[in-house]
Amino acid sequence: MSLSAREFDAWLNEAGLPAGSADIARHTGRRLSTITTQRFRSRITEDVVVKLSRSFNLDPLTALAYFEPYQGLDVDRRPPSTAELISQLTHNDLLVELLSRNKADLARLLGANYLISPIPHPDGVRKWIDAIDPGNIRSEMSARSGIATTNLSTLMSENKLAPDLAILAASIADVSPLGGLVVSGLLDPEEAGWPAQGRENALRDLEDLALLDLVDQRLKSLRRRLKKKIDSQDTAQALWETLG
Template sequence: MPIPAKAFQRWLQGIAPDTSTADVCRISGIKRTTLAQQMVRGKISGTTVVSISRAFNINPVDALAVFDTFRALGDPPRPPSRAELVSQVSTPDLLRAVLARPALDPAGQPSAGRPTLSPTPHATSVKNWVEAIDDGELRHRVSAATGIAPQNYSAQLTANRLAPELAVATSLAAGVGPVGGLVASGLITEEEAGWPPDARQAALDSLSDGELTTLAGDRLLALGKALRRQEQDQEKTDKIWENLG
């Protein structure tokens, strides 16, 4: 569930006791109308808390942990698994990593230099993260714990987004550290999550040639299916416009 407005007001008063709401919005880059609407509804989004915490030099993870919905973020930190880290490597970066392996290069030589990984999140970061920690029953456990319908949960993954409270609930249901989903969804950065600067690269480098090639193949297969669906949808749209004249 979103953050209650009363709890948010108490938190805001604690970090900025002498700052007006207008100044808070200006400093954090939040529209006053957006915050006002959230206050009227009595539900504050995690994104709002993250924006304000950054503006006041507070780690967003620590800020979110103040609220009951995100209390698990205050537990002792747990390092991300290798599977989680690799899930946050984009498909183009994976393909470049394949070509950089000497055993997979026709000339038997590594590519010159090692390209820098693209920042998180990437186009399928949320879906890849869930798949990386899913034991086959994860979605059912998340649905039971949060009340979200499985189809609605899947729709968020397809759109490469995940509500902050669902991201944390997913981590808890999978038994992994609670910040992984927040990184995958782009709410917080790797640095804010406490991930080492080269953690994703190290995880990628630790994959064997076979593991890396298989993973890249799986990503390409998933990408091909998604592109084909888009093409079919576009073909249907074009036919509708043709029939309309």
Template sequence: MPLPAKAFQHWLNRAAPGFSTAEICRVSGIKRSTLAQQLVRGKVAAATVVGISRGLGRSPLDDLASFEKYADLRGKRPPTPAELVSQVATMDLLRAVVARSGPAHRSSRAVDAPEAPAVFSPAPHPTSVRNWVDAVDDGELRHRVAAATGIAPQNFSAQLTANRLSPELTLATARAAGVGFTGGLVATGLITEAEAGWDPAAKQSAVASLSDGELVTLAGERLQTLGKALHRQEQELAQTQKIWENLG
């Protein structure tokens, strides 16, 4: 969801008074040419605001919320347990399954001792966007998002397959699902879990609350999805190789 250049300039004057363009680009890691192009077009990317805010040591979430288009972010609703689990990478889920099946885990269950906390990699992961949408989807979510935004369902699905979602669609999806807005922004990688205000142990707690059957079922579904993706990649590679062979 691009931001008006004028509103961006007003925000930048408040956030970094006295900073030159060169200094802003240096602290944020944004190329001067990139920032200049966005200003000329009159549309500044949300990622630009996040990068500058992060570079200045400010809160990217609060700074985004200061813009009218992102005003919904002011109501910081925590992610649901399903959203948290969706941001656990598949390999981390598999490790959790293995840990649950080990003798140490069975012993701790026997004496009702707390589980040792797992260390999960931060979001996003290769299927974080699709997983997040699936976690908040009641079966009609895609249709509601399409109706609200005008995006064709196949274009929405294409973004999910590519594990990306524009900020505009992310907020529209969260709004249509009736959940908070940080889950989608974390899933897309626009902000980090810490910037979203998530408890560092939130994902671990969400996974720990799953029964053994729920955890194994979820891991199996993830593996099946991963297998299909790898199979498609192998077919595409084989087709590409065949084309090159035919070209000689």
């Protein structure tokens, strides 16, 4: 989904922001040609609004809610569930916690120096979808969006989720739509009202067996992703050798 140039210009005017494409490009870090093309085609991407809002110390969530596709977005500020918070922990976060619980000396060392992984993280989109899945989320997303499940799977494998798909997934799972905008990287956790230290607290509250099970799942997932990457590289190398 994208935003209309008409609404974008109206928002710029109402917010008192510079309307020139060169100014917008400078404040958002996008190329001037990109901004010009988006305005000409009336397909402004959401990240332009978010980055421009940040540049002028405006609330990105309130800014997005100005636009027709996202009206009311700033109303549903339900906090993320524990499952959503845990889904945004990496295997490194989990392993550090596991080691810290079992070795006092490591706990002192790691606890003093380790910072939890930032969001978004690799495979965070898929893990969020899995965390909120009521049992049929992929088929429902496919049916409602018209996107084939195989294409949805590819997007998740590439850790991509367009804002409209994120909100669709949240509506199917009956969770706050803001979670998907966080895990896909459009909004920062604090901009979406995620609690400070929320992931850290959820991690510490995990029972030992649950933590072990989660570590096992994440390592298996990591192995699958690495194997797929290696297989893809081997295929590419074989193709080059054939062409050569």
